[in-house]
Amino acid sequence: MQAKTKYKVEICCGTMCYIMGGADLHLLNDYLPAALRQLVSIEGAPCFGNCDTHEKIHPCVRINGVELPNASTRKIVDKLIILENNDLL
Amino acid sequence: MHNRHFYIEAELCQEHKAMQNVCGDACESRKLKEEDRLITVLSDGLGSGVKANILATMTTSMALQFTAKNDPLERTSEFIMKALPVDSKRQISYSTFSILDINCFGDASLVEFDNPPVLIYRRGRFVIPDQSVKTISRSDGMDAKVLYSKVELKKEDRIIMVSDGITQSGMGNIHTPFGWGIDGLKTFIQQNIQSNPNISARQLARKIMQRAKTNDKGSFTDDASCQVIYCREPRKLVLASGPPYYKNCDKELAERIDSFQGKKIICGGTTSKIISRELKRDIAIELNNYKPDLPPVAEMSGIDLITEGILTLGKVSAILENISNNTVKGTGPAEQMVRMFLDSDSILILAGTQINNAHQDPNLPVELEIRRNVIKKIASILEEKFFKTIEIEYL
Numbered sequence: 151m152q153a154k155t156k157y158k159v160e161i162c163c164g165t166m167c168y169i170m171g172g173a174d175l176h177l178l179n180d181y182l183p184a185a186l187r188q189l190v191s192i193e194g195a196p197c198f199g200n201c202d203t204h205e206k207i208h209p210c211v212r213i214n215g216v217e218l219p220n221a222s223t224r225k226i227v228d229k230l231i232i233l234e235n236n237d238l239l
Numbered sequence: 240m241h242n243r244h245f246y247i248e249a250e251l252c253q254e255h256k257a258m259q260n261v262c263g264d265a266c267e268s269r270k271l272k273e274e275d276r277l278i279t280v281l282s283d284g285l286g287s288g289v290k291a292n293i294l295a296t297m298t299t300s301m302a303l304q305f306t307a308k309n310d311p312l313e314r315t316s317e318f319i320m321k322a323l324p325v326d327s328k329r330q331i332s333y334s335t336f337s338i339l340d341i342n343c344f345g346d347a348s349l350v351e352f353d354n355p356p357v358l359i360y361r362r363g364r365f366v367i368p369d370q371s372v373k374t375i376s377r378s379d380g381m382d383a384k385v386l387y388s389k390v391e392l393k394k395e396d397r398i399i400m401v402s403d404g405i406t407q408s409g410m411g412n413i414h415t416p417f418g419w420g421i422d423g424l425k426t427f428i429q430q431n432i433q434s435n436p437n438i439s440a441r442q443l444a445r446k447i448m449q450r451a452k453t454n455d456k457g458s459f460t461d462d463a464s465c466q467v468i469y470c471r472e473p474r475k476l477v478l479a480s481g482p483p484y485y486k487n488c489d490k491e492l493a494e495r496i497d498s499f500q501g502k503k504i505i506c507g508g509t510t511s512k513i514i515s516r517e518l519k520r521d522i523a524i525e526l527n528n529y530k531p532d533l534p535p536v537a538e539m540s541g542i543d544l545i546t547e548g549i550l551t552l553g554k555v556s557a558i559l560e561n562i563s564n565n566t567v568k569g570t571g572p573a574e575q576m577v578r579m580f581l582d583s584d585s586i587l588i589l590a591g592t593q594i595n596n597a598h599q600d601p602n603l604p605v606e607l608e609i610r611r612n613v614i615k616k617i618a619s620i621l622e623e624k625f626f627k628t629i630e631i632e633y634l
């Protein structure tokens with residue numbers, strides 16, 4: 151896990167994100183397309199500190215440091231595919 | 240009130256005579272919290288089976304009540320002997336008893352009647368306290384000799400109370416024609432403590448029991464009970480949950496946890512972040528639990544367990560409420576925490592009182608109880624059901 155991967159996905163493991171759907175994100179690895187799996191590392195992170203905002207942004211995820219609000223497995227995978235495609239262009 | 244420098248661990252191991260369904264021995268302990276006092280009574284009823292069990296249970300509960308109310312010991316013993324029903328076959332009313340009463344200073348008083356002697360182990364040998372004998376006349380005309388003694392307990396002392404099922408085990412064998420005997424038991428205890436100086440009360444009680452059973456070739460010929468009391472250094476644990484109300488207490492919280500002697504749990508994302516910031520240590524979260532029913536545990540050097548806050552606490556409280564003995568299965572964050580609680584004697588809870596605004600959002604799909612309430616509930620279960628010493632400090 152320590153080897154540097156191209157994409158680092160950090161999943162917020164705080165209470166709010168967890169109950170707002172973050173629990174499902176822990177299974178992200180199962181949904182990654184095979185081509186991406188080698189390039190992505192998945193980590194847990196303590197609360198991002200977005201909890202006090204009164205907008206609906208949970209669950210939160212960071213991809214290479216950029217936050218992705220209202221994350222879902224679908225959204226993360228799509229985002230990763232876009233990033234990867236742009237890179238290949 | 241709390242003048243004692245050790246914690247008292249009391250564990251009982253009991254088995255009934257082969258072919259009987261109930262044990263004719265009774266042993267009961269009671270902690271009087273306000274007085275910081277522990278009373279243990281062991282009684283062996285005449286015969287075996289239900290009848291013996293009733294005699295023994297009556298004896299223990301009377302002895303406990305009277306002792307707790309500080310009735311003079313003579314009165315207690317006399318009353319017990321007079322109150323027991325008379326056995327129709329043998330025309331006597333009879334059950335043995337040993338009463339041990341330890342006060343908040345660690346002074347123990349012992350009352351013994353017809354049980355194998357209570358053993359007090361101290362640093363390799365057995366202490367023999369000064370005994371005084373009182374004769375009590377019984378309704379059947381026979382005199383009963385009751386022994387009284389007092390001991391000042393020291394840290395690392397062990398007290399072993401057994402019924403004669405233990406000392407008489409193995410009777411009739413070639414090597415032990417008269418049974419294992421009190422001397423055999425003493426040697427066994429010495430050997431075991433010498434080879435494992437930190438042996439817990441429960442382990443020692445179980446070992447004695449197993450050995451006695453082996454003496455009896457695997458099935459007891461009499462009811463057997465073994466109560467072990469161990470005065471030892473308390474196993475301490477600290478649980479920090481919730482951010483302090485005032486920001487300037489963050490540092491203090493972190494330092495107290497860091498310098499605490501014992502096991503350490505941090506419960507709550509924000510709390511662990513505060514401590515990580517103050518102690519300048521990283522938090523790592525492993526995401527390898529694939530059926531997560533709770534957010535995963537995190538790791539930080541120097542801390543034994545880091546979990547999420549309110550959801551985990553809720554589950555911990557539910558587990559504690561439902562378990563009936565000291566064993567928990569499962570490896571989830573809540574189970575790990577429960578196990579650590581059960582393995583400790585005194586638990587300090589540092590409860591931060593800052594309310595998490597996010598949790599008070601009415602749009603949340605689940606209702607989150609206020610952390611303080613859950614903590615209070617956990618504390619009271621640990622105290623009342625598991626006899627732990629609990630201290631809660633609000634920050």
Ligand code: FES
Nearest residue numbers: 162164167197198
């Ligand atoms: S719990 Fe995820 S941002 Fe706070």
